[in-house]
Amino acid sequence: MSLNIENEYGEIQIPDYEHVVETVIGQALDFIKCPYECEIYVLLTDNSGIQTINNCQRNIDAPTDVLSFPLIDYKEPGDFSVVDGDTCDYFNPESGELMLGDIIISMDRVYEQAESYNHSNTRELAFLIAHSMLHLFGYDHIDEEERKQMEDLQEQILNEKGYTRDYEEN
Template sequence: MTINIEYEAEKKLELPYESIIEEVVTASLDYEECPYEAEVNVVLTDNEEIRRINREFRQIDNATDVLSFPMGDFETPSDFERMEEQSEDYFNPETGELLLGDIVISVDKVEEQAEKYGHSESRELAFLVAHSMLHLCGYDHMEEEERAVMEQKQEEILKAGGYTR
């Protein structure tokens, strides 16, 4: 598995962010029973940059906590078989890994939301990674039923890793 982590924010998180990200990415893929080695890119940035990205790609002029850019075009969440059928589009030809996509996280929001929700920054970072990984696996939360499914999966992934409130 390849997990590329880029830390672009000036503000430094005082926690083992690399190991948290790697642990939650791996746990999420195990939970979703991904049968392939995968590649995921994670960028840690600040509110200003995530706002710019949000404006550019979603036409929403606000800073958000996390953005997910899935490479796969899932008809059904975590239908990894479909990815293999179109392997030239979804697998890295050099490594053979499934290209899942990119995650962009605001370090500022990790700090703000941890304080707001009364839990640790480690738990908030883990939550944002788990949430985004489910998006990379084809889940969404636009409808109430989808939201409930995502929330349950997020909580189970976090609980298994010991990331509780």
């Protein structure tokens, strides 16, 4: 896995946040049984930064907690057969890795939501990464059934690595 984490935010108040991001992404890839080595880009920014991206990419002039930009059009979520044999469109020609997409996270929202939901900053960051990875695998939460499925998958991914609601910072 190639993981590029860019920090535009500044000082992050989560111990070893890069390890958290890498661990949750790795667990999500294993959980979904992705058969390829993957390339993922993660940008950590503030409310202003994510608002600019949200406005440019989605014409929504408001901050949000996380944005996901998958590079694969799945027929079914988590079904990687759509990329089989298509090295030109989906794989990095230099590394041979499957280009899954980009994750943008507002660290301002991580801190706000952690406080609001009464759990740790680490758990909130892990949650947003798991949530976004599922979007990169083609999952969505437009209707109630999809929302429940995503919530269940997120919890399974997080529980496997111990990022439960009662997770405490070290």
